[in-house]
Amino acid sequence: MATEVRKVSRIVDSWKMKRWYRVIAPAVFGNGQIGETIAAEESQLIGRTITTSLMNVIGDPKKQSLIGTFEIVSVNQGNAETKLKKLEIAPPSVRRMIRKGKERLDMSFLCATKDNVVVRLKPLLLTRGKTGGSVLTKIRHLADAVSRVEASKVSFDELVHSILSNRLQKMIKQRVNRLYPLRSVEIRALEISDFTGALPPIPTLPELIEEKAELTEEEKIEKTVKSRKEFVPNIGITDITKKEDKTEEVKEEKKAEEKPKKEAKEKKAKKEE
Numbered sequence: 001m002a003t004e005v006r007k008v009s010r011i012v013d014s015w016k017m018k019r020w021y022r023v024i025a026p027a028v029f030g031n032g033q034i035g036e037t038i039a040a041e042e043s044q045l046i047g048r049t050i051t052t053s054l055m056n057v058i059g060d061p062k063k064q065s066l067i068g069t070f071e072i073v074s075v076n077q078g079n080a081e082t083k084l085k086k087l088e089i090a091p092p093s094v095r096r097m098i099r100k101g102k103e104r105l106d107m108s109f110l111c112a113t114k115d116n117v118v119v120r121l122k123p124l125l126l127t128r129g130k131t132g133g134s135v136l137t138k139i140r141h142l143a144d145a146v147s148r149v150e151a152s153k154v155s156f157d158e159l160v161h162s163i164l165s166n167r168l169q170k171m172i173k174q175r176v177n178r179l180y181p182l183r184s185v186e187i188r189a190l191e192i193s194d195f196t197g198a199l200p201p202i203p204t205l206p207e208l209i210e211e212k213a214e215l216t217e218e219e220k221i222e223k224t225v226k227s228r229k230e231f232v233p234n235i236g237i238t239d240i241t242k243k244e245d246k247t248e249e250v251k252e253e254k255k256a257e258e259k260p261k262k263e264a265k266e267k268k269a270k271k272e273e
Contacts, residue, residue: 016039021080023050025070031056033071034082042075049085054164063164064152065093084160089187093123103127105140110195111148117156117198121147122189123172128181135180143185145203146175152202158190163187167259175205 021042023034034052050072055064067090098104104208105125112118116131131139150171151159162168173185253260 009036014125019078021045021075021078023070023072023080023082025159028160029068032057032059037072037080044130045072045075045080046115047071049079050082055250056089065090066164067182084192086189086191087160087163087189089120089124089186092187094188096124096125096194097184097186099126099183103129103131103136105136105143106188107140107143108191109144109147110199111151112199113151113153113154113156113159118154118193118195119151119159120191120193121187122191123147123150124186124188125172125176126185128183131180139180139182142176142179145205148200148202149205150264157241160190163190182215225244 009151018038018040020036020038023037025032025034034050034057036049037045037048039162049066049069053064053071054066054068055061057068067088068084069086071085073083075083103126105123105127107123107125108120110118111118125139125143127139147168150162150168156163160166167188169185173182176182176185
C-alpha cells in the first residue's frame with residue numbers, strides 16, 4: 001500500500017512579526033512621548049489614534065482634566081509622529097463647574113485659523129446669576145464674534161497654546177464682562193473639522209478702551225452714577241453731591257461740639273498741676 005504524505009502547516013505567531021513604536025506628541029506639546037503602540041508594518045500605524053490626559057503629555061498636574069486625542073500621521077525611525085485631533089475637558093470636571101442659580105451657555109461653531117485649519121470650538125460660559133433670554137442671546141453673539149476674530153489672527157498651534165494658557169478664555173471674558181458679568185469662561189472642546197464649505201465672514205469688533213489709572217473726582221462721581229442707574233433709576237450727580245455735602249456738614253458739627261469738651265479737660269489738667 002502506498003503511504004499517504006501529510007502536509008504539516010507551519011503556524012506562525014503574528015506577535016513575533018510585530019514591533020513597538022514610540023508615539024510622539026506634536027511640537028506645541030514639546031514633542032514628548034505619549035506612549036507606545038505595536039504594529040507589524042509602519043503603514044498600519046497611519047490614522048491610528050491615542051487618547052490620554054495632558055498631564056501625561058506635558059507633565060502639568062493642573063491639566064489632568066484636559067483630554068487630548070492624537071492621530072498618527074507619519075513614522076520616522078521608529079517614532080510615530082502625531083497631530084492633535086481633539087482637545088476637551090473631561091465631563092466630570094464640567095459638571096463640577098456648574099452651580100445652582102447660575103446660567104450655563106454651551107456654544108458650538110466652526111471657525112478658521114490663520115493657516116486655514118477649520119476647527120470646531122465649544123466654549124462654555126457661566127454667569128454670576130439668573131439672566132434673561134435677550135441678554136443671553138447678546139452674550140452668545142458677542143462670545144461667538146470674539147472667538148472667531150481671535151482664531152483668525154493665529155495659526156492652529158498658536159490657538160492651542162492660547163487655550164492652554166487661558167489667553168483666549170480671558171479675552172472672551174474681558175469683552176463679555178462689559179455686557180454682563182461672567183463667573184468663568186472655558187473652552188469645553190476644540191476639534192479639527194472636515195468641513196469644506198463656506199464659513200460666515202469674520203466680524204469686526206471695536207477696540208478696547210483701557211480705563212485711566214487716575215480718575216478725577218467728577219469722573220469718579222459719574223462712574224458711580226452709571227453703576228447705580230442699573231439698580232436705582234432717575235438718580236443724578238446732584239443727588240450724590242448733596243449727600244457728600246451733608247456728610248461734611250455733620251463732620252464739622254461734631255468737631256465744633258468736641259472743642260469745648262477738650263478745652264474743659266485742659267483747664268482741669270492745669271488746675272490739678
